[in-house]
Amino acid sequence: MPRTDLPLAELPGYRAASTAPADFDDFWAQTLGEAARREAPVSAAVHRTPLTTLDVFDVGFPGFGGHTVKAWLTLPRARSGRLPCVVRFPGYGNGRANPLSALEYASCGYAHLVMDVRGQGTTDRGTGDTPDPEDSPHPHRPGFMTKGVLDPHRYYYRRVITDAVRAVAAARSFESVDPDRVAVVGASQGGGLAVAAGALAPGVAAVVADVPFLSHFRRAAEIASQGPYLEIAEYCRSYRDSAERVFSTLAYADALNFASRATAPARFSAAGMDAVTPPSTCYAVYNAYAGPKRMRLWEFNGHEGGDAFATEENLAFLAEHLG
Amino acid sequence: MPRTDLPLAELPGYRAASTAPADFDDFWAQTLGEAARREAPVSAAVHRTPLTTLDVFDVGFPGFGGHTVKAWLTLPRARSGRLPCVVRFPGYGNGRANPLSALEYASCGYAHLVMDVRGQGTTDRGTGDTPDPEDSPHPHRPGFMTKGVLDPHRYYYRRVITDAVRAVAAARSFESVDPDRVAVVGASQGGGLAVAAGALAPGVAAVVADVPFLSHFRRAAEIASQGPYLEIAEYCRSYRDSAERVFSTLAYADALNFASRATAPARFSAAGMDAVTPPSTCYAVYNAYAGPKRMRLWEFNGHEGGDAFATEENLAFLAEHLG
Amino acid sequence: MPRTDLPLAELPGYRAASTAPADFDDFWAQTLGEAARREAPVSAAVHRTPLTTLDVFDVGFPGFGGHTVKAWLTLPRARSGRLPCVVRFPGYGNGRANPLSALEYASCGYAHLVMDVRGQGTTDRGTGDTPDPEDSPHPHRPGFMTKGVLDPHRYYYRRVITDAVRAVAAARSFESVDPDRVAVVGASQGGGLAVAAGALAPGVAAVVADVPFLSHFRRAAEIASQGPYLEIAEYCRSYRDSAERVFSTLAYADALNFASRATAPARFSAAGMDAVTPPSTCYAVYNAYAGPKRMRLWEFNGHEGGDAFATEENLAFLAEHLG
């Protein structure tokens, strides 16, 4: 995969204009307000695993529409007091997966909550347990990018972003969690959701967004050559006069527009040969980000980015901010 | 694409055991009974086109759950009395499409009703206008094959097959249609639905099932190398212990089990190099079919089968039976 | 398929210099003069179909070299007086196909003549019945793009373009056709031929060229990543010193050079993600077009362009100009 996006030297300076509609803040205020009013108890049942150093809980919390969203909460077994917490959002197509597959945060002493992404969960590794009870009011491209995309209120990611914000609230509701030390993290879709949740959930202590998806949709739909951004172009290919309406809706879910409203310290990454979330789209969000920030470029990597090496650097970043 | 299914000489003799569960007939009787009780008026509004020899009506009829399902009804402008009617079901991924793209049936003097397949409609050509208001109670593979597949009552094709049966009733409700001369036709998904509707809707006059999909799911999921049967294998790949349950549900929608309950004269086709609906799966359904029948093998074709040449032969077959 | 041609914003302004050789007009005047002198009767035999609203005739007319070129003429059965006529040219690889596969024009009240493209006819759908009796005086790349390409007089498209012009004359010879209301239409290869025939046949009433092929060969051979333009690059790859001669010949068949000589009202389209006829090559021809014109961009489409939706818009355009 050779480079096909902008030359590396142009990435740091790449900026994109805001696409936020006038009612962007109202839209989210109203959406989150409704969701908060649906507040219901968060459940957490012990989940049996062979782990001896960690405890796992099968969590259900009320998300958008009061729908129950599943999550795993993993805690160090030897714990005392309130722990800093890492709320994590999976990549596209994945659910919360088998809890054995993500032990690193709790093994570092954090409470770790990984949220199911409603409706997702059919990759080889990333099974899920949370349906999305609302279908699209119009036929949509298989996948999630265009589910309800003709109407901001019915759009799929309106629900998912709301879930992500409610996941932060759910995390704070556990007595083992210190509500002042909650970070939101993720890669790809998870990175886009972390930016959104970091901007919308008050008081988030840190944001980690690796190779963020849901970022700068217009450019992404034109230059991505692999991955879920293609669904957007494919939808517009069938519904030939829908593009304006599609991008109007997407603007409500674009990390670009959340970034400029964020204040928490953030760590971003981008990958120089990434055909799924091309680096210019990641830099656009990074450059729009209004809080303290740093960027890590994985120069020769594709969408895998830094993988475990990113995790290691992210853990150092979290240690700084969650102390 | 070389042959990869059984040798041609073995196809005519290929038979598969029924997979129908004990309550198969009850299941469908109850399902269709409920749908019939939801009966609501069929709407038909003139749709403006530049056509001068044909009239097109934008139809809405009550399908499964009373949900409105859209269709196009196309009639010869110069008509008198009640016409024989061809009810057609689209291939996978397609909706009712632009009415200009299927003029052949009405131009031959038939009333032609093409049904939207709920939720589908994102191929290059086959747009649709009918959502599927019910989502899956569990994450499913993008696409439709595993939407609700863990529960026969929630399974996507329970709704679509019901729609197909109701489409026959809707067709019969038009005064320009002779209710005794209604045929059901389709290719691929449309062929599978034609077999199902032909078995479930009483008094269907003829069935045409070209390269039928939804046929002999177990074998299909193991040997298809392209197309939507792959979604089934992919789902079972993620949800590793689900196969038994998945195939239990699919048995309620398998053309194999409808075929043995059918009585209308039917015309089938299969294609020797078809990697999407491998010919053995088509022959299995053909051989199970209980009514008068004939089979056309397109020896060197892939899933395109006979295309317009099939249409020509199908029209001759329909002329025999719809007179 | 991401965008790989010029940015959308640059397309409307993209212009290419004429490549017409000094004797371009003489070449075509002489070529068409010879063909006209070979004039022979146009045959039209009733072709039996199951259609009841339309009549189909199996047509043979004298094309280049007096060779018989086949066509289908489809007419509304209920007709009176002289009809406006749509002469259509197929896309690359296709012949006139099964007449059941293109009913839209006659169903709108037009006489519709679809021409065989000599030698072509081996796609899944587009069979043909017209051989090209002349082979190449030199080995050529399988396909048609380089058949005779070392000599403008022996070049394949000299014959096909002449056929296209003669098809207009043949259409006008039918008594059911109004010779003053003949349009030429086509997509891809058919679009390129429509531009050529529109420029060369006197008095054409309208031209429709969707995603036109045979357009701006030099650029096309360098940037197309799929489709028949590749044959040109492949030929030059084998015959390493032939490029200058090849492009000299192609200049006689380049829609770019016909466009600047055209006067009929024309409708063009281009597709933003078209890898077969990249949009800049379509805009180059559009911008060179000397008659009244409009352009439709299908922003997220590939070479399929607008498909049936284009047909609908084209029919509206034809209604304006063919009355």
Place this chain on the structure above:
Amino acid sequence: MPRTDLPLAELPGYRAASTAPADFDDFWAQTLGEAARREAPVSAAVHRTPLTTLDVFDVGFPGFGGHTVKAWLTLPRARSGRLPCVVRFPGYGNGRANPLSALEYASCGYAHLVMDVRGQGTTDRGTGDTPDPEDSPHPHRPGFMTKGVLDPHRYYYRRVITDAVRAVAAARSFESVDPDRVAVVGASQGGGLAVAAGALAPGVAAVVADVPFLSHFRRAAEIASQGPYLEIAEYCRSYRDSAERVFSTLAYADALNFASRATAPARFSAAGMDAVTPPSTCYAVYNAYAGPKRMRLWEFNGHEGGDAFATEENLAFLAEHLG
């Protein structure tokens, strides 16, 4: 490329029934008789090369229809008396190529005549200089396999096989060649032609057929997954009722039918993982071969077979028989 043809152990025993029509021998006797009656002088002009050990002549000889077929004759510069001669036929798509690219036979002391295959010559390496003046009387699939395939008398390979037989005569006409020591050799298409020419040209001293093409067409068209046999299946895919007629014509050009009429000593090879000329098709011809014979299996090779290592073994075989 894993094995997909028969297991290795079954190859030696694989036999296919003759497909020769009743008039096979008459057909060829008449065809070759006509060609012989067109006899015209063979031309041979010195071709300038930088070679100092070999001389190259640009040859033209009368082939089918009296058409001039080009060839290169390469001779060792230091020669005396009459030399044994190797007549070689290129693989599909190739012409006689640059004479510098095949020096091995003349460098071993043989006269080496490599024939152009009419119409072919557009691979990266294998340019040609001989057109095929006859086109197909019907549209054919781009390439050569179905050019004229509906009529044995108009079929492309009737002309090429005749050329191959005439090439042997042309070789014998040179005074530097010993007419009693002429071998015919080739790989792939060249191997099929060597079997045909070895059977049809009287007194050929040896035949070498590496991974022969044009062999056992029926099976080949069903199992080959790459290469020119696919053209046959593709043609039958478009012209859906033509298969019987197609295979009737191909029977006149099938090496299977020539093999059973051959008497010269022959060396065959097959490759265990060959997707272009699957090994069972090569063994079918080998097992039908009526003369003294041996077979070399390149167990893990694809269509490249033995390449230069085959050449080395072939040269040893030729040394035995051309002495």
Place this chain on the structure above:
Amino acid sequence: MPRTDLPLAELPGYRAASTAPADFDDFWAQTLGEAARREAPVSAAVHRTPLTTLDVFDVGFPGFGGHTVKAWLTLPRARSGRLPCVVRFPGYGNGRANPLSALEYASCGYAHLVMDVRGQGTTDRGTGDTPDPEDSPHPHRPGFMTKGVLDPHRYYYRRVITDAVRAVAAARSFESVDPDRVAVVGASQGGGLAVAAGALAPGVAAVVADVPFLSHFRRAAEIASQGPYLEIAEYCRSYRDSAERVFSTLAYADALNFASRATAPARFSAAGMDAVTPPSTCYAVYNAYAGPKRMRLWEFNGHEGGDAFATEENLAFLAEHLG
């Protein structure tokens, strides 16, 4: 990926004959004896990580030729007494990777030693730190399968298997490890090495071999369509007369021959749609296995097999045997 190996129903009965040469046991006794005589101290340095529940040590132990082989030892921080130990071998292409990427065994209370595979470590995730100081005495296919393959004593996997046996000894040398409760585990290449080490290292308590590679090389080289078995076929393709010698060498490293010498309880898995280690090759080894055993078939999975779900089942199996 459809099934291409034997039908599922035939897998349980699939057996392959032993390919062990007469000196197989002597070869390994001598090889391991030499390696044992090179015994040198095992080093283990604290490796700093952000983990708080686990400790990681950077280990170096003497492998084949006394070469230092690196490993990570991960232990629960809260530990006492001697722990049961899981020695793990990575899949093809991977080194020991970042220690954060495999926390599950130590988090379950085991000592976990993951060995570098010498020379490997260039996948996206699986970096390594151990070179293979010996190169091949002959050119070999890029990769490891044919490095030294012409001589059993110089063959790459002789060194790696020896490393694997020495890894067990190294693990037992730690005072935190109970030498009587050491299991060997791995997937793919790691599974093949686990079978080998389980057979060669005395007293191994349990073996886990998921979708084992290095198994039944002859069949594997003929039917695998993806992955490293292809290197073997590719080498034999270039060195056309080497196959016998190649497979003679491979017999010394074939899990088939280790399996019949094993006694420890073992858990195997195979995947029904695995194109890399086709299921019949896994069953061949399983059926040859001489100790107590069980097999898990992942019916619809490819080479990913059970992934984290396999881990969960494997942990239950280990709990039984390492208790």
Place this chain on the structure above:
Amino acid sequence: MPRTDLPLAELPGYRAASTAPADFDDFWAQTLGEAARREAPVSAAVHRTPLTTLDVFDVGFPGFGGHTVKAWLTLPRARSGRLPCVVRFPGYGNGRANPLSALEYASCGYAHLVMDVRGQGTTDRGTGDTPDPEDSPHPHRPGFMTKGVLDPHRYYYRRVITDAVRAVAAARSFESVDPDRVAVVGASQGGGLAVAAGALAPGVAAVVADVPFLSHFRRAAEIASQGPYLEIAEYCRSYRDSAERVFSTLAYADALNFASRATAPARFSAAGMDAVTPPSTCYAVYNAYAGPKRMRLWEFNGHEGGDAFATEENLAFLAEHLG
């Protein structure tokens, strides 16, 4: 393959800055000095072939580290006095191959020495007989591009370039060779080595570098979309912080840096659609070349460049300079 590198018009002016480290000349002086001190006799044994116009010798000469490097020396059998000599280096992956596969130089009266590239020799055609006795001090990407790439002294191409320089010395040691008329030639990897050897070996009479590889590594690693440059990007993808060190090492082997030190007359070529050695990287080296030079652009070719047609032109160039 469309053009993806710079527009043709920009290629002639494309220049790249030198990347030579300060000690570049010292590094090579020392490296070659050491190799020269290891001087050992060159062996040359008659190799039996069926050739009658040429003699072949199986040569071994001392290369880097005194390791024996194999070569074929081919001479015209009829020879007298000292011959000009062509030393040739193979393309990536190839060894010296079968001597029958390259007869053109000796058949033109040159002594022709083709060198094995140590460790290489596993393409279909290019077998080799020379191992590389030194492995990498760190895991490297399968292939040769990153073998030892973290240390200039251990880097694979340090050894190969030294071999290439010693090959010139070996050629000069034969009494049939005129030491003042030795040219170095090659394509792809062979072209890069020719530039290096031409710069490092004193008194080389001419250099031919077709589509040279090992040229302008930084750009090449970013834009090549096929071929061995990808190994560099892939290594940097796994070892995420290694890029600076990798490119520091590569600078010692970059033809860019040899070119500016060369004085012999040189002929270069580049191919306009070359995805393996993109034309801008070839032009960068050409423009840096300090001796008399010419460039041949194969405008529509990929990495095959001019093939036999290049050979013909190269032979004319050699005739000028080797007399």
